[in-house]
Amino acid sequence: xxxxxxxxxxxxxxxxxxxxxxxxxxxxxxxxxxxxxxxxxxxxxxxxxxxxxxxxxxxxxxxxxxxxxxxxxxxxxxxxxxxxxxxxxxxxxxxxxxxxxxxxxxxxxxxxxx
Amino acid sequence: xxxxxxxxxxxxxxxxxxxxxxxxxxxxxxxxxxxxxxxxxxxxxxxxxxxxxxxxxxxxxxxxxxxxxxxxxxxxxxxxxxxxxxxxxxxxxxxxxxxxxxxxxxxxxxxxxxxxxxxxxxxxxxxxxxxxxxxxxxxxxxxxxxxxxxxxxxxxxxxxxxxxxxxxxxxxxxxxxxxxxxxxxxxxxxxxxxxxxxxxxxxxxxxxxxxxxxxxxxxxxxxxxxxxxxxxxxxxxxxxxxxxxxxxxxxxxxxxxxxxxxxxxxxxxxxxxxxxxxxxxxxxxxxxxxxxxxxxxxxxxxxxxxxxxxxxxxxxxxxxxxxxxxxxxxxxxxxxxxxxxxxxxxxxxxxxxxxxxxxxxxxxxxxxxxxxxxxxxxxxxxxxxxxxxxxxxxxx
Numbered sequence: 001x002x003x004x005x006x007x008x009x010x011x012x013x014x015x016x017x018x019x020x021x022x023x024x025x026x027x028x029x030x031x032x033x034x035x036x037x038x039x040x041x042x043x044x045x046x047x048x049x050x051x052x053x054x055x056x057x058x059x060x061x062x063x064x065x066x067x068x069x070x071x072x073x074x075x076x077x078x079x080x081x082x083x084x085x086x087x088x089x090x091x092x093x094x095x096x097x098x099x100x101x102x103x104x105x106x107x108x109x110x111x112x113x114x
Numbered sequence: 115x116x117x118x119x120x121x122x123x124x125x126x127x128x129x130x131x132x133x134x135x136x137x138x139x140x141x142x143x144x145x146x147x148x149x150x151x152x153x154x155x156x157x158x159x160x161x162x163x164x165x166x167x168x169x170x171x172x173x174x175x176x177x178x179x180x181x182x183x184x185x186x187x188x189x190x191x192x193x194x195x196x197x198x199x200x201x202x203x204x205x206x207x208x209x210x211x212x213x214x215x216x217x218x219x220x221x222x223x224x225x226x227x228x229x230x231x232x233x234x235x236x237x238x239x240x241x242x243x244x245x246x247x248x249x250x251x252x253x254x255x256x257x258x259x260x261x262x263x264x265x266x267x268x269x270x271x272x273x274x275x276x277x278x279x280x281x282x283x284x285x286x287x288x289x290x291x292x293x294x295x296x297x298x299x300x301x302x303x304x305x306x307x308x309x310x311x312x313x314x315x316x317x318x319x320x321x322x323x324x325x326x327x328x329x330x331x332x333x334x335x336x337x338x339x340x341x342x343x344x345x346x347x348x349x350x351x352x353x354x355x356x357x358x359x360x361x362x363x364x365x366x367x368x369x370x371x372x373x374x375x376x377x378x379x380x381x382x383x384x385x386x387x388x389x390x391x392x393x394x395x396x397x398x399x400x401x402x403x404x405x406x407x408x409x410x411x412x413x414x415x416x417x418x419x420x421x422x423x424x425x426x427x428x429x430x431x432x433x434x435x436x437x438x439x440x441x442x443x444x445x446x447x448x449x450x451x452x453x454x455x456x457x458x459x460x461x462x463x464x465x466x467x468x469x470x471x472x473x474x475x476x477x478x479x480x481x482x483x484x485x486x487x488x489x490x491x492x493x494x495x496x497x498x499x500x501x502x503x504x505x506x507x508x509x510x
Contacts, residue, residue: 015356015364016187016352016364017364017365017366020365072384078380078383078384078386078387079379079383081349081352081353083356086140087129087138087139087140087141088139088140088141088142088353090142091129091139091140091141091142091149106356108352108356109364110187110348110349110352111366111379112186112187112364112365112366
């Protein structure tokens with residue numbers, strides 16, 4: 001498999017109301033490209049990070065209202081928590097965490113009444 | 115090793131918990147930056163709330179305590195933790211769930227199902243009080259009548275009174291609500307942005323006893339209210355619920371997108387991204403401002419009496435809720451919104467002079483106003499034609 005075809009199996013989970021943006025699906029088994037082009041060059045690629053996953057998810061899976069998912073600088077909207085394999089993404093490098101096959105990424109929205 | 119099942123088989127233990135050192139950390143605390151494993155996080159979360167309760171002497175043994183329960187993340191975790199701490203530390207409290215049904219289809223009806231599940235899961239009795247029963251109007255009815263601009267004002271006033279009435283029905287001493295640190299920081303910001311000094315003075319208090327009243331006419335009863343989550347971060351509440359697999363309802367109120375609080379919330383989250391101590395700093399500022407407002411407050415305290423319509427504590431003839439209802443029932447949606455003194459005066463004048471035929475007679479009844487003020491006063495009435503046929507207060 002050439003570099004440009006490699007994909008990673010990523011399990012995406014949505015809760016706290018996030019699932020509404022994804023046709024009410026709480027879990028999506030996605031095949032995400034393993035490599036993404038660098039900003040400056042379409043030929044050079046880097047290993048997929050969460051930053052890439054977020055934009056890929058918005059382009060390929062989001063059914064509506066991207067502004068409710070994506071925030072500033074390509075990150076998630078403020079108020080959305082992200083877990084990587086059951087741990088706070090702040091412990092894993094946040095946007096720069098490099099995805100691995102069979103990773104579980106959870107998006108939890110806190111933007112609702114208590 | 116107990117934590118091994120949380121990690122993928124090929125990974126060594128990384129990010130060990132700062133406290134126990136033996137298990138992988140799953141959370142970075144916003145408050146302290148500590149990395150904690152699941153069990154240590156639970157312990158720290160619960161113990162800090164216990165300390166808040168004890169340090170602030172929130173309860174007495176034997177108190178009957180109603181937990182304001184909406185089925186949302188904060189109140190579900192609050193119910194769970196209150197029960198847990200009550201058992202663990204023998205507070206001796208009688209806990210009850212108190213839920214308000216505002217009558218919002220597609221939002222409240224679903225979340226009430228969650229509260230009923232909480233009742234069964236946590237084995238705490240539940241009382242549901244509805245706007246329709248108390249006031250004759252559900253929020254759906256109200257929004258149909260007045261549109262989406264001031265509906266949150268109605269809902270807030272009605273809910274406050276509904277909680278008190280529910281508490282009276284249950285004969286409780288105390289109501290606890292799930293307001294968290296993020297909420298309080300937002301409220302401080304909102305009150306500063308809106309110049310609402312009386313609210314600013316009260317909003318950082320962990321206990322509100324409140325026989326007092328702010329200048330816009332919000333009345334409260336003698337039932338104590340407190341916020342055990344005052345220092346608890348929203349992120350931790352959500353993570354606690356997630357890791358404990360607690361059942362909660364999570365959708366935005368369908369009428370809320372225009373709410374002012376939304377702006378404060380977005381602003382606060384953006385501030386937090388730049389400076390992680392933003393929340394606790396703002397609460398700190400709020401507490402300092404509160405002392406300052408209190409010292410400078412030169413308005414005299416109003417004398418408390420009872421609403422002539424419903425008997426609720428009030429310093430005006432009509433309590434705020436009755437004033438708002440008056441507006442609804444007479445098709446005067448602005449009644450009770452904004453500064454009420456002028457409108458009350460105008461309303462009373464309109465009632466006195468029943469059978470008005472022109473705006474001129476109305477504005478002359480408000481004798482003290484300037485010409486410009488008279489014009490402003492008249493525009494508060496949605497449909498002048500209604501004034502002529504409006505029944506007086508007595509006939510309602």
